[in-house]
Amino acid sequence: MPKSAAPTLLNRDSASQYRRLVSQVSGHVAERLASVDRPWTGITPAELRPVVDAVDLDRPLPDFEAALDELGELYLRDAVWFHHPRYLAHLNCPVVLPAVAAETILASVNTSVDTWDQSAGGTFIEQRLIDWTAGRVGLGPDADGVFTSGGTQSNLQALLLARDEAVENVVKNSAEPLRSVEALPRLRLFASAHSHFSVVKAARLLGLGEDAVITVAADDRYRMNPAALDGAIENCRADGLVPAGVVATAGTTDFGSIDPLEPIAEVCEAHRVWMHVDAAYGCGLLVSPTRRGLLAGIERADSVTVDYHKSFFQPVSSSAVLVRDRSSLRHVTHHADYLNPAEGMFPNQVDKSLQTTRRLDALKLWMTLRALGPDAVGGMFDAACDLAGQVWEHLEADPRFETAAPASELSTVLFRLAGGDDEVQRLAREAVAAAGEGMVAATRVEGRTALKLTLLNPETRLSDIGPVLDALDRHATRIKEDR
Numbered sequence: 091m092p093k094s095a096a097p098t099l100l101n102r103d104s105a106s107q108y109r110r111l112v113s114q115v116s117g118h119v120a121e122r123l124a125s126v127d128r129p130w131t132g133i134t135p136a137e138l139r140p141v142v143d144a145v146d147l148d149r150p151l152p153d154f155e156a157a158l159d160e161l162g163e164l165y166l167r168d169a170v171w172f173h174h175p176r177y178l179a180h181l182n183c184p185v186v187l188p189a190v191a192a193e194t195i196l197a198s199v200n201t202s203v204d205t206w207d208q209s210a211g212g213t214f215i216e217q218r219l220i221d222w223t224a225g226r227v228g229l230g231p232d233a234d235g236v237f238t239s240g241g242t243q244s245n246l247q248a249l250l251l252a253r254d255e256a257v258e259n260v261v262k263n264s265a266e267p268l269r270s271v272e273a274l275p276r277l278r279l280f281a282s283a284h285s286h287f288s289v290v291k292a293a294r295l296l297g298l299g300e301d302a303v304i305t306v307a308a309d310d311r312y313r314m315n316p317a318a319l320d321g322a323i324e325n326c327r328a329d330g331l332v333p334a335g336v337v338a339t340a341g342t343t344d345f346g347s348i349d350p351l352e353p354i355a356e357v358c359e360a361h362r363v364w365m366h367v368d369a370a371y372g373c374g375l376l377v378s379p380t381r382r383g384l385l386a387g388i389e390r391a392d393s394v395t396v397d398y399h400k401s402f403f404q405p406v407s408s409s410a411v412l413v414r415d416r417s418s419l420r421h422v423t424h425h426a427d428y429l430n431p432a433e434g435m436f437p438n439q440v441d442k443s444l445q446t447t448r449r450l451d452a453l454k455l456w457m458t459l460r461a462l463g464p465d466a467v468g469g470m471f472d473a474a475c476d477l478a479g480q481v482w483e484h485l486e487a488d489p490r491f492e493t494a495a496p497a498s499e500l501s502t503v504l505f506r507l508a509g510g511d512d513e514v515q516r517l518a519r520e521a522v523a524a525a526g527e528g529m530v531a532a533t534r535v536e537g538r539t540a541l542k543l544t545l546l547n548p549e550t551r552l553s554d555i556g557p558v559l560d561a562l563d564r565h566a567t568r569i570k571e572d573r
C-alpha cells in the first residue's frame with residue numbers, strides 16, 4: 091500500500107483519525123436517536139432484502155462516510171430500537187451509557203480474555219466481577235465462573251459440568267470397568283416445561299439427547315413443583331438411571347415465574363444432584379433494593395446463569411456462568427502448549443471457558459458499576475417489575491382484554507384481546523408492529539395464543555402502553571369486521 095493511503099489500522103499514527111471516526115459515528119447515531127419516534131418502522135423482509143442484496147461487497151465505496159450513509163438505508167433506518175417506550179416485546183433492554191462507552195474501549199484495545207498475556211488487567215476485572223456476582227448470589231468462598239456470550243452458552247457450560255461430575259461418579263462407582271461414554275445414555279436432567287429451550291438444546295449438544303430432559307410438573311403459577319421433582323428423581327433412580335442435574339429457572343422467559351429455589355435445593359441435596367439455577371432473566375434481582383428476597387435459595391445452587399444483557403441493562407453480549415466449587419471448572423480445561431501449558435503460573439480465564447478468543451465484555455459491567463453503582467441498576471429492574479404489575483391490573487380492569495396468566499413475579503404480562511381467537515391475536519399484533527405503533531410478543535398459554543409484554547424499560551409508563559393497547563383493539567375490531 092502506498093504511504094499516502096488513508097490509514098486503515100488503529101495505531102499511534104491513526105489516533106486522530108480514530109477520534110474523528112468515533113465522534114462521527116456517535117454523532118450519526120445521536121442524530122438517529124433524536125429522530126426515532128417509534129420502536130420500528132415495520133418494514134417487511136421482502137422490502138429490505140433486495141436493498142441489502144444489491145450491495146456489491148467486492149466494490150468498496152470511496153470512504154467510510156459513504157459507507158455510513160449507505161448503512162442508514164440498510165440498517166439504521168429500520169432498526170428495532172429497544173430503548174423506545176413502546177418496545178414491549180422480547181427480553182431486550184435499553185442499555186446504560188457507561189456500558190455503551192465501554193464497548194468503544196474494549197473494541198479499540200481488543201483485549202482477548204483468554205490468557206494473562208493477552209489481557210492482563212482485563213483478567214482481573216473479569217475475575218472481580220465474577221467474585222462480586224458470586225458474592226451477591228451467596229455461593230461461598232470456593233465460587234468461581236466466567237463470562238460467556240449469553241444464557242444459552244452459560245446453560246450449556248453449567249450442564250456440561252453437571253454431566254461430567256455425574257459421569258465421574260458413575261464410572262467411579264461402577265462394579266465393572268466403564269468408559270465415560272457408556273455412562274451418557276443413563277444420565278437424565280430435570281426441568282419444568284417452562285424452562286428455556288436452551289436446556290434441551292444443551293442436552294442434545296452434550297450427547298444426552300433431548301429425551302434426557304425429564305419434564306417436571308409445575309403449579310398454576312408456572313413454578314416447578316418440588317414434590318414432583320422429588321418423585322421424578324426417585325423414578326429415575328428406580329429405573330436404574332442417573333439424575334445428573336436439575337435446572338431451576340429464576341424467571342421463566344414467558345411468565346417471569348421463579349421456581350421455588352429453597353425447596354428445590356432441599357430435593358437436590360437429599361438426592362445429591364447438581365442444582366443449576368437459570369437466572370438469565372431474574373439476575374437483576376441480585377441488585378434490586380426491594381426484591382432480592384425472591385431469589386432466596388439461589389445461594390444453594392451448584393451453578394448459576396446470569397444474563398447481564400437482560401436485566402443489568404448491558405449491551406449484548408454480557409453473561410456469566412458461576413459455580414459453587416471452582417474445581418468443577420476443570421471439566422472445561424485443556425492445556426495447550428502454545429497457550430496455557432499446565433506449568434503456566436499466570437491467571438488464565440481460558441481454563442474456565444468454552445471459548446478461546448473472547449471479548450472483554452466484563453468491562454461494560456465494570457464501568458456500569460463504577461459510574462452508576464448496583465443500586466441504580468437494581469432500581470431500574472424494579473421499575474420494570476413495578477410497571478408490569480400496574481399493566482396487569484390495568485388489563486384486568488379493561489373489558490377489551492383478558493389476562494392470560496397471573497401477575498408475573500418479574501416483568502412479563504400475558505393477555506388476550508377479549509373475544510378474539512388465536513388468529514385475531516396474531517394478526518392484531520402484526521398490524522400494530524407493521525404500523526410502527528408498538529411491539530408486543532406472542533406465545534402459547536394453555537394451548538392458545540396469548541400476547542406478551544416483556545417490560546425492561548424503566549422509563550416506560552402506563553401512558554406509553556395505553557396507546558399500544560388501543561391500537562391492538564382497533565386492529566382486532568377491523569380484522570373481525572373484515573371477516
Ligand SMILES: *Cc1c(COP(=O)(O)O)cnc(C)c1O
Pocket residue numbers: 181239240241242243245285286288339341342343368369370371397409
Ligand atoms: C434469554 C434466556 C436464556 C438464553 O439466553 P441468551 O442470552 O439469549 O442466550 C436462557 N434462559 C432464560 C430463562 C432466558 O430468559
